[in-house]
Amino acid sequence: MSDPTLKQFEFRDGSVTGDTSQEDAKNFAADFQGLRHFGSKIGQALDLGNVWMGAYREADFTHLWTCSVDGQSGSGGMIARHAPLFELFQQVSTDA
């Protein structure tokens, strides 16, 4: 996925690092926390265990992350288009 709008991030022990602005890292962290909260809620509803990957997609935006079971470390990306989820998943997982 050689998309110039792809922004990738890594996080460990509460801090997010990325190759773009601090604002992007802040937005990514907020989305990660929100999505992990709802992923955990769904996991509890169906007794599926811990969520280790989460993504959401809009008409012109896609956000995805993968993380360790405890949620303390992982990597993710966001892209300013309606991107294929599996492609982004592979990209984020490969670069982790």
Added chain:
Amino acid sequence: MATKIAPSLRAALERLKHAGAVNGICLAWRRQVLVNLLPFEDFRADGLVHALLEAREHYAGGEHEVNTFWFGYDGVYLLGKFSGDCTLAVLHSRAVDVDFLAKAINVFLSDTQLLVDAALNPSGSDVSAADTQRLHAVPEFADSEQSTRLL
């Protein structure tokens, strides 16, 4: 609690199982589960739908119009999609299936609007005799004497 629905909607949902390694499907209208084909009890399907809608509302508050959520768990993935008031959630076991599944769900939600309407309004076109009143188009006169008096 899942409602009783027309078999055709259930059959249409069953066909979605051919879109990949699908482990379960759940269709809801607003907060009401219409069909629960998940390998879980109805109260768990309710919890799933409520959490998906809550997540969508959360992002809508930040001006994000989310149409798809995708989560990974130990051995299974959950794909949730929205179309109008309908929510469709699919459990599947292969990540590679996700994009085709998402497309198939979009087509399903578009093609089955009438079936969903029928499930929500089961008495729509089939009017029961118990709900109707006979029309008296012709005045009923007991005998010719009464007819004469009226004149």
